[in-house]
Amino acid sequence: xxxxxxxxxxxxxxxxxxxxxxxxxxxxxxxxxxxxxxxxxxxxxxxxxxxxxxxxxxxxxxxxxxxxxxxxxxxxxxxxxxxxxxxxxxxxxxxxxxxxxxxxxxxxxxxxxxxxxxxxxxxxxxxxxxxxxxxxxxxxxxxxxxxxxxxxxxxxxxxxxxxxxxxxxxxxxxxxxxxxxxxxxxxxxxxxxxxxxxxxxxxxxxxxxxxxxxxxxxxxxxxxxxxxxxxxxxxxxxxxxxxxxxxxxxxxxxxxxxxxxxxxxxxxxxxxxxxxxxxxxxx
Ligand code: PAF
Numbered sequence: 001x002x003x004x005x006x007x008x009x010x011x012x013x014x015x016x017x018x019x020x021x022x023x024x025x026x027x028x029x030x031x032x033x034x035x036x037x038x039x040x041x042x043x044x045x046x047x048x049x050x051x052x053x054x055x056x057x058x059x060x061x062x063x064x065x066x067x068x069x070x071x072x073x074x075x076x077x078x079x080x081x082x083x084x085x086x087x088x089x090x091x092x093x094x095x096x097x098x099x100x101x102x103x104x105x106x107x108x109x110x111x112x113x114x115x116x117x118x119x120x121x122x123x124x125x126x127x128x129x130x131x132x133x134x135x136x137x138x139x140x141x142x143x144x145x146x147x148x149x150x151x152x153x154x155x156x157x158x159x160x161x162x163x164x165x166x167x168x169x170x171x172x173x174x175x176x177x178x179x180x181x182x183x184x185x186x187x188x189x190x191x192x193x194x195x196x197x198x199x200x201x202x203x204x205x206x207x208x209x210x211x212x213x214x215x216x217x218x219x220x221x222x223x224x225x226x227x228x229x230x231x232x233x234x235x236x237x238x239x240x241x242x243x244x245x246x247x248x249x250x251x252x253x254x255x256x257x258x259x260x261x262x263x264x265x266x267x268x269x270x271x272x273x274x275x276x277x278x279x280x281x282x283x
Contacts, residue, residue, distance in 0.1 A: 103123065
């Protein structure tokens, strides 16, 4: 596995390659990331993973400065997962000048849910993802369904800008108790970690009720918000949405339920697709 820090080294290493599969990350890796690398390996070409903590997608009050950076450990994990190239540019390499040209995704998908509670987040994500795509020039890029809206926004960007990249969705990896693996789980203390499973439990409960035919979605969302609040969470949203575009659902739509909630100072997100028709087929 090669570890490259500059765009020119990366371009040289990939010259003539047309089937690169790319996994963008901000490091702080866990088994969920490694499963995305495994998805990338299925494509058969070289696998590139990037490690870059992208300042542009953090609000001033968020955890950019404290985001864990354990580079040697990350590289070992990526090596063991079968990654061929780690691209780990410095900030000066990726943003040599202030990044004043940015990608502003359409508000209908990117100003709702995460975008509503984290204004500017998807501008930062799309800008760095487009820039990383230009560096790596992948044929495939793998994004986890754990960040469901990010996967959809990225896929929409690729469609809208006719980028020659296929976006592949990777399944969410969960701990034995059901908690979705996340880089931010590491911020939880033991008591919070034990409580954290309540988020996926609420999503499962909603999914089960919807699968049984309940269509009073706002009531289900409100009940889950109440349960979480009662257990000491500060939920931002629990939302049942149409899977194709995260719009308000109507009868017969394929659905997904998404949630974001703070436990202490740690904000966790999770989602569950309801029924068949996974995102790779729906979008
Ligand atoms: O999901 C992440 O880790 C980041 O948002 C990404 C896609 C690597 C862009 O910085």
